[in-house]
Amino acid sequence: MTAQLQITSAVTIPEHLTSEVQSKLAYVDEAILRARVAGDRITLELREQVTSPRRGKLEEKVQRVVTMMVQGAFRPKVQILEDYLDRPVPYAADPNPELLARGEMFQEANGVYTLGPLVTRLIQFFEEQFIKLADSFGAAPYRFPTLIPARYLERVNYFRAFPHSLTFVTHLREDLEAIDDFAQHAACDEHGLTTPSGSFAKFQTLLSPAVCYHLYFSLADKPLPVGQLAATAVGNCFRYESINLASLERMWNFTMREVIFVGPKDFVLQNRETGRQRMRDFFEEIGLAYRVESANDPFFIGEFKKQAAFQSAFQLKFEIRARLPFKDGTLAVGSYNYHQDFFGRSLNITLPDGSPVHTGCIAFGLERMAFAFLAQFGLDAAKWPEVVRRNVMSGE
Amino acid sequence: METMVEKVQALIAEALQVPVAQVPPELAFGGIKQWDSMGHMGIMLLLEERFGVPIDADVIATLTSVAAIREYLENARSKE
Numbered sequence: 161m162t163a164q165l166q167i168t169s170a171v172t173i174p175e176h177l178t179s180e181v182q183s184k185l186a187y188v189d190e191a192i193l194r195a196r197v198a199g200d201r202i203t204l205e206l207r208e209q210v211t212s213p214r215r216g217k218l219e220e221k222v223q224r225v226v227t228m229m230v231q232g233a234f235r236p237k238v239q240i241l242e243d244y245l246d247r248p249v250p251y252a253a254d255p256n257p258e259l260l261a262r263g264e265m266f267q268e269a270n271g272v273y274t275l276g277p278l279v280t281r282l283i284q285f286f287e288e289q290f291i292k293l294a295d296s297f298g299a300a301p302y303r304f305p306t307l308i309p310a311r312y313l314e315r316v317n318y319f320r321a322f323p324h325s326l327t328f329v330t331h332l333r334e335d336l337e338a339i340d341d342f343a344q345h346a347a348c349d350e351h352g353l354t355t356p357s358g359s360f361a362k363f364q365t366l367l368s369p370a371v372c373y374h375l376y377f378s379l380a381d382k383p384l385p386v387g388q389l390a391a392t393a394v395g396n397c398f399r400y401e402s403i404n405l406a407s408l409e410r411m412w413n414f415t416m417r418e419v420i421f422v423g424p425k426d427f428v429l430q431n432r433e434t435g436r437q438r439m440r441d442f443f444e445e446i447g448l449a450y451r452v453e454s455a456n457d458p459f460f461i462g463e464f465k466k467q468a469a470f471q472s473a474f475q476l477k478f479e480i481r482a483r484l485p486f487k488d489g490t491l492a493v494g495s496y497n498y499h500q501d502f503f504g505r506s507l508n509i510t511l512p513d514g515s516p517v518h519t520g521c522i523a524f525g526l527e528r529m530a531f532a533f534l535a536q537f538g539l540d541a542a543k544w545p546e547v548v549r550r551n552v553m554s555g556e
Numbered sequence: 557m558e559t560m561v562e563k564v565q566a567l568i569a570e571a572l573q574v575p576v577a578q579v580p581p582e583l584a585f586g587g588i589k590q591w592d593s594m595g596h597m598g599i600m601l602l603l604e605e606r607f608g609v610p611i612d613a614d615v616i617a618t619l620t621s622v623a624a625i626r627e628y629l630e631n632a633r634s635k636e
Contacts, residue, residue: 470593
């Protein structure tokens with residue numbers, strides 16, 4: 161039986177940090193099913209009633225997280241580059257029930273979905289537009305693996321910045337007894353797979369959290385051959401988001417198409433800006449209601465305050481936030497990113513003059529893009545914008 | 557008496573946890589590996605704490621060198 165725990169934050173939680181704090185409370189304790197922050201009032205829904213010593217410990221952890229994220233935090237500078245949120249759209253209902261009923265979305269596990277033909281065709285349509293954007297820069301196509309070596313992520317500080325969202329990959333140890341033991345005793349229940357202890361090898365790889373990292377690693381420890389590079393790739397990405405996982409809005413396993421720029425600062429910044437302007441034309445053509453605004457990555461608690469403030473101050477990240485009419489909210493469907501020379505310095509990628517390269521990328525979440533479109537236009541293709549209907553339905 | 561540049565050098569060295577000798581007057585963001593994004597925000601927090609000057613998002617992106625921080629502090633002093 162679930163239980164509720166109310167906590168009053170020891171420090172005032174400013175409005176701009178409410179959702180960030182709320183999302184991080186997911187990682188405080190496995191007992192937490194849901195977390196809500198309203199003003200300084202924190203409401204936790206727990207899997208079960210917790211008794212005194214554990215309750216005190218839980219409250220202490222919550223206060224620690226809130227204090228670390230809030231105390232001394234800089235107020236972000238919100239910059240809006242495009243605002244078409246009020247663009248009229250024909251649909252206002254929640255598309256999730258219909259997606260499930262029509263077999264267009266089937267949940268395999270928490271945050272893991274199989275998609276049906278309509279959503280798949282819609283994703284293909286958006287993919288074609290994003291590839292056109294990549295082609296407009298002459299971006300070279302790449303294919304990257306789904307696994308990424310742990311040593312790569314360590315080199316770019318990923319374990320410190322985003323430990324909560326990592327997804328690990330392993331295999332059984334090369335040991336006959338261990339393999340036999342696993343084969344005989346491994347069993348699943350509703351909580352997952354139970355295995356004999358000592359079954360698994362040390363983690364050498366993880367599931368990749370982003371597409372562009374693979375390109376940077378392939379360029380590491382040498383000069384950039386031609387001084388600048390535009391590249392593109394699509395890939396599966398994995399970010400574990402605990403109780404924040406929700407429908408196609410927030411998946412554990414999702415797909416990103418990225419257009420990536422590596423070179424001098426001006427090359428990267430100019431292309432990021434050009435890409436934004438080209439995408440604006442496309443979003444206007446399909447009538448998407450959205451806004452482009454400054455944002456920050458979901459850094460974990462210890463690094464959040466500083467890294468988020470840094471991203472904000474230097475305007476490193478802008479998100480394309482599409483309107484979700486059914487919840488009177490928005491969803492990030494893509495982003496325009498500039499990393500300064502972080503990857504150039506961390507991975508020793510240099511320009512002809514010996515200075516570190518700058519990098520940036522334009523990234524689109526394909527499932528989110530399709531979901532936001534369906535939330536604004538519904539599943540009835542007859543009500544879709546002509547350009548989308550013609551392209552998507554011609555494949556039937 | 558410690559000059560403003562020396563005070564800034566000492567503050568940056570403390571925030572980045574490096575010897576003052578590694579913070580010459582011409583040092584800027586990225587000039588040493590410790591002055592990265594986290595290091596920069598550490599400097600900003602210490603600057604606010606020690607000198608009591610307001611550090612907002614507009615300012616954070618401009619205070620990227622010893623000289624810029626010195627100039628900002630001197631301007632703030634002259635307005636007191």
